[in-house]
Amino acid sequence: MVAQHDEHRPWWRRRRASADAPAAGPEPSDDELHANVTRLLARELGVAEPAADHPRPVTPARIAAWMADNHFSYFVDNDGDLGGLWRGRLFYFFLFGESAEILQIRGQWHREIAIERLEEVLDLCNEWNADRIWPKAYVRVRDNGRVHVVSEVATDLEHGATDAQLSQLLFCGLSTGSMFFDAIDEKYPDPAGSVP
Structure with missing residues (x-):
């Protein structure tokens, strides 16, 4: 069996110094140990990138800004609810819960x-x-x-959402609702209101 030198082994497989071995020097301080562990983790796992965006509470203003940024038409009805048309279907964006933390995207088939x-x-x-x-x-x-x-997609956002997360949730509610309505369109071509 060929002996493998410690410097060629991964850090977690290297032999520990035996208790008989002479001490290499004074014991490192807690700060030095912390710095050594940080360097080791950075080398093995990579350096963590700071988040560019932090979760924030979802508000009607953020939803309206998302709609405007994506060039979607929207409106606020007499009850103060935010809505819009997506591929000819009506969708509303509600915030429910004690702290308005539950986002609900509710769509209605156009027939x-x-x-x-x-x-x-x-x-x-x-x-x-x-x-x-x-x-x-x-x-x-x-x-x-x-x-x-x-159709309805509801998500609890108690801890808020980043802009990217909010965008993904809104697109999810609109696109999956549209997929469902497309399936209904295939099943019930006009005139769907007639008696079978």
Whole structure:
């Protein structure tokens, strides 16, 4: 068996000095040990880069700024809720919770379905929800008996979000909602409001 010199081994496999070996010098101080460990970790793992952006609370103003930065049209309704159109579908952006920490992106399909199709639309929503994480799909029956199909992505942002995280969440809510509505469009070409 060929002996391997310690300097060619990874640091974690190097032999420890035996208790019989003479001491190499005075014991290092805590500060010196800390500096040695920091250098060792930097060499082995790389230097950590400081974050360019820190998580901040999500506000309607940040969502509106994101919409403006991405050249999306948006509005604020009479109730103060922020909404916009995405690929012809209406989406709202809500903040719920005691500290407005839960972001919800809720979309509504641009057409209504007849109440007689309720069971089959519920089955479609259940299939979607069983196969995918986003968006949550469900229906609402209005007072006039028409069925509205809804998508929803909700995220708890108790510790805030960076601009990049917020952008990803907003795109996720809009794009997955649109994918769901595209699937509904394929299943129910116009006129979807007619009785089967």
